[in-house]
Amino acid sequence: MVEKTTVIKNRAGIHARPAALIVQTAGKFASKVSLQKGDDTINAKSIMGIITLGAGFGTEIRIIADGEDETDAVDAIERLFLTRFEEE
Amino acid sequence: MDEKRFTVLDLLDLDLKEHDALELRCICGRKGLGRHINSPDINRPGLALSGFFESFAYQRIQLIGRGEAAYLHLLAAEGREDGVSKIFSFPIPCFIFSNGEPPAPMFAEAAEAADCPILLSELSSTEISSRLMRVLNNVFAPKTSVHGVLVEVYGIGILLVGESGVGKSETALELIERGHRLVADDVVEIRCVSGNILMGSGANKVIGHHMEIRGLGIINVTHLFGVGAIRDKKQVQLICSLEEWDSSKVYDRIGTDEKTMDILGVQVPQLDIPVKPGRNIPIIVETAAMNERLKKMGYHSAKEFNQNILRWLESESARAVYFGRDDSI
Structure with missing residues (x-):
């Protein structure tokens, strides 16, 4: 597990477009990928899950992958976060 | 784990309807609205007001009804304020006055000075205490979130789980189209209330009842299918685990095995449903729901079927013995 x-x-936070980017990226890997904000952990391969994180x-986000x-x-x-989801 | 604390302001902010509505408003001590509520219990501070502070449950919400309020007015009239000033030396989360009767001015002033919020409700003491208990038990109930879709099918709350891309949302969409209801898609928040009931709801009201369908994007189920197609919360009564058909795995062909999944210590019946092109999953889920209702009514299809076979075999063998003897003569 890493x-x-x-x-x-990015100023706008994770709205629909960045969420879609994360899902697309996570979907390319076989590992189980999840994002964690505070107590909430969600599956990074689900758009609605990522948006629900709000x-x-x-915001500090923990990226966890297992596989x-x-x-x-x-x-x-992480590269997506660092490049501000190609925004701004 | 860093648990988010529940404050008095959160209590006022709760969106409660009908028989759960607390009808609370803050009348003084606003600075203390950030105080934490750590316990779902309620205390009637009659003894403390009269000056007896042993075993005083100060960490609870303090509910003041007609009797206590009248006593406070008496104290104010007689100018006895020692008990009142002492009660505010405790870190009380908040006071609630019932029956819509505001506190005596001397009590309100003391609360303001101590930054202790006073809430007022139009409800009677009995009513507000039973509602508060119910609401706070929900708030303090253990909770978890599950990746899946919660739908209500023929009155049964079914949680569809499975890997992403296996077709949970598509199955739910077809179920909605067939007149069933969506509770939450993707992230289902489950609370264990009263020890053995699992209540599932969407994690976030703002973006609730939206679904992501591959190829379409995000859709608003309420607007597309109407309010009849959604529900705010529903008990999780059955879990359907969708998985890619694995030819090496043995699937239940009879239905007498009872597999369960543990959620917050509650065992929920679980069905493993293999997905393969040509298999109509929504109809299987619908049938599973009806079968679950039948089981709740005391009729277990698979077990009953097996009982009948056993009975039949028994009578056949009895006949065989009888006829066998007949033949031999």
């Missing part, structure tokens, strides 16, 4: 903590850098600007390609999965999703 974990990484990151912070949301993650706004500056054969876990390291690549966490890195790929």
